[in-house]
Every structure is written in C-alpha cells, then in structure tokens.
Amino acid sequence: MDPRESLLQRIRWLLVLFLVGLVASGLTAFPISWEVDLLARIVGVSPDLPPESYGGVARWVATVQQGVRDTAARYPFMLYGTDWLAFAHLVIAIAFVGPLRDPVRNIWVLDFGLIACVLVFPLALICGPIRGIPFFHQAADCSFGLLGFIPLWLCRKWTLELERLTGNRGP
Numbered sequence: 001m002d003p004r005e006s007l008l009q010r011i012r013w014l015l016v017l018f019l020v021g022l023v024a025s026g027l028t029a030f031p032i033s034w035e036v037d038l039l040a041r042i043v044g045v046s047p048d049l050p051p052e053s054y055g056g057v058a059r060w061v062a063t064v065q066q067g068v069r070d071t072a073a074r075y076p077f078m079l080y081g082t083d084w085l086a087f088a089h090l091v092i093a094i095a096f097v098g099p100l101r102d103p104v105r106n107i108w109v110l111d112f113g114l115i116a117c118v119l120v121f122p123l124a125l126i127c128g129p130i131r132g133i134p135f136f137h138q139a140a141d142c143s144f145g146l147l148g149f150i151p152l153w154l155c156r157k158w159t160l161e162l163e164r165l166t167g168n169r170g171p
Contacts, residue, residue: 007162008103014151015100018113019093025144026089029082033072040065060134092116103159104166110156117152120145 028035040047043061045054047069051062071078096113098106121142128138 004162004165007158007165011103011155011158011162012100014155015096015103018148018151018155019096019100021148022089022093022096026086026093029086029089032079032082033068036061036065036068057136060137099155099159103155104163107156107159107163110152110159113152114149114156117145117149120148 037047040061043058045058045062045065047065049062051059051066054062068079095109099109103110124133124138124141124145127133128135128141133141
C-alpha cells in the first residue's frame with residue numbers, strides 16, 4: 001500500500017474514534033438525571049438515605065444524585081446548562097469533519113483540539129476545588145483531556161508526515 005494512503009487511513013481511523021468519543025460524551029449529557037440514578041443503583045446508593053450515610057465514592061454519587069434531583073425538582077431550567085454542554089460537544093465534533101476529509105488543509109483543527117485537551121487540566125484542577133469536586137473526580141475529568149490528546153497528537157504527527165510526503169501544504 002502507498003505510504004500516503006496508509007497514513008491517511010490511520011489518521012481517519014483515529015479521528016473517527018475521537019469523533020465517536022466526543023459525540024458519545026456529548027449525548028450522555030442530555031439524560032443526566034437518568035444516568036445519575038443508574039450510577040447510584042450500580043454503586044448501591046438509595047435515594048431515600050442522605051449522602052452522609054455513605055463513604056467514599058458512594059457518598060459522592062449520593063451527593064450528586066441528591067443535587068441533580070433537587071435541582072430538577074426545584075430549578076429544572078438549570079439542567080438546560082447540561083443540554084448546552086451536550087450541544088457544544090456535538091458542534092465541536094463537526095469541526096473535526098474537516099481533518100477527516102483533508103487533514104493537511106485542516107491541521108489547525110487538530111491544533112485547536114490539542115489545546116482544548118490541555119486546557120481540561122487547569123479547568124478541572126482550578127474549578128474542581130472551588131466547586132467542591134473531589135480529587136478523584138477531577139482526575140477522571142483530566143483523563144478525558146489525556147485520552148483526547150493522544151489520538152490528536154498522533155493524527156497531527158501523521159498529518160505532518162503526510163504533508164511532507166505529498167508536498168501538499170495546508171493553508
């Protein structure tokens with residue numbers, strides 16, 4: 001197989017994987033109440049007991065469940081924020097169709113994605129403590145930045161190699 005075609009296939013495969021992750025994480029922001037209730041059942045949290053009845057992760061899940069339930073009951077419009085979070089993920093995913101079609105001309109989208117992945121860390125580690133988010137949850141949030149960074153970094157590396165092989169320069 002032509003090395004250019006092989007690079008293009010690897011880039012596209014990783015970008016599709018990245019897009020699927022971005023879309024999936026966006027779509028999961030819509031049914032937040034249902035998801036939190038499901039997680040609570042999995043962890044063994046009862047909505048009838050206060051969060052103080054539990055320890056560790058179960059306590060955090062119970063706290064989140066109580067917060068989401070109270071918010072949904074008293075201030076349902078606040079959940080509109082998670083709808084916009086979902087929408088933002090879907091819109092950002094659309095931007096990555098550009099490099100999927102022509103990675104060399106759209107390498108700037110890969111750069112944008114890499115910067116966004118790096119910025120997950122300061123957001124989680126600064127805003128997390130301000131909002132009372134436990135460190136293990138901040139670390140989980142940071143893992144999304146890392147998991148996004150790795151495929152985008154590889155795509156960027158392979159795109160630069162593809163550009164060198166084709167002589168096709170981006171904008």
